[in-house]
Amino acid sequence: MIGELKEHIINTFGPEAFVRVEESSLQPIFVLKVDFIVDICMFLRDTEEYYFDFLSNISAVDYFPENKFTVVYHLASIPYQKQLxxxxxxxxxxxxxxxxxxxxxxxxxxxAEWHEREAYDLMGIFFTGHPDLRRILxxxxxxxYPLRKDYKDPESYHGISIK
Structure with missing residues (x-):
């Protein structure tokens, strides 16, 4: 399925949509260019032969000390019992x-509204076009943003010691 799906995405969006494919993990991973994420997600949900109808999780990874973050989307097709x-x-x-x-x-x-709010709240990823992006926890x-690796715990919050 992965080779066929990759080719279908390339034929639909062009080779510039992909950064790389990682096949050495439990589930196949498509690393995509950020500008294509919404259109490819819509394609994966609406194309009958794939039908990734369930977003199970969004998480964020901090690569400190590099100035790099990754947003990870875990998708499932419940009818086809596939994950991506x-x-x-x-x-x-x-x-x-x-x-x-x-x-x-x-x-x-x-x-995604809840998952994106969590990634925003804890990692500081801003999701453009989100209908209500604000802290959730x-x-x-x-x-x-407390899950960033360079986060410094505050001494106090509103005069209350946090130590």
Missing amino acids: VLKVELTNERKDDNLPEVPSVSSVWRT LPDDWEG
């Missing part, structure tokens, strides 16, 4: 006022 992982790699200068950006896939799978006025 998509990744997009982002470079960023690690500044709080300039977050790494990726388009939201919440228009493809509604569950931490208070709205929390500073920083």
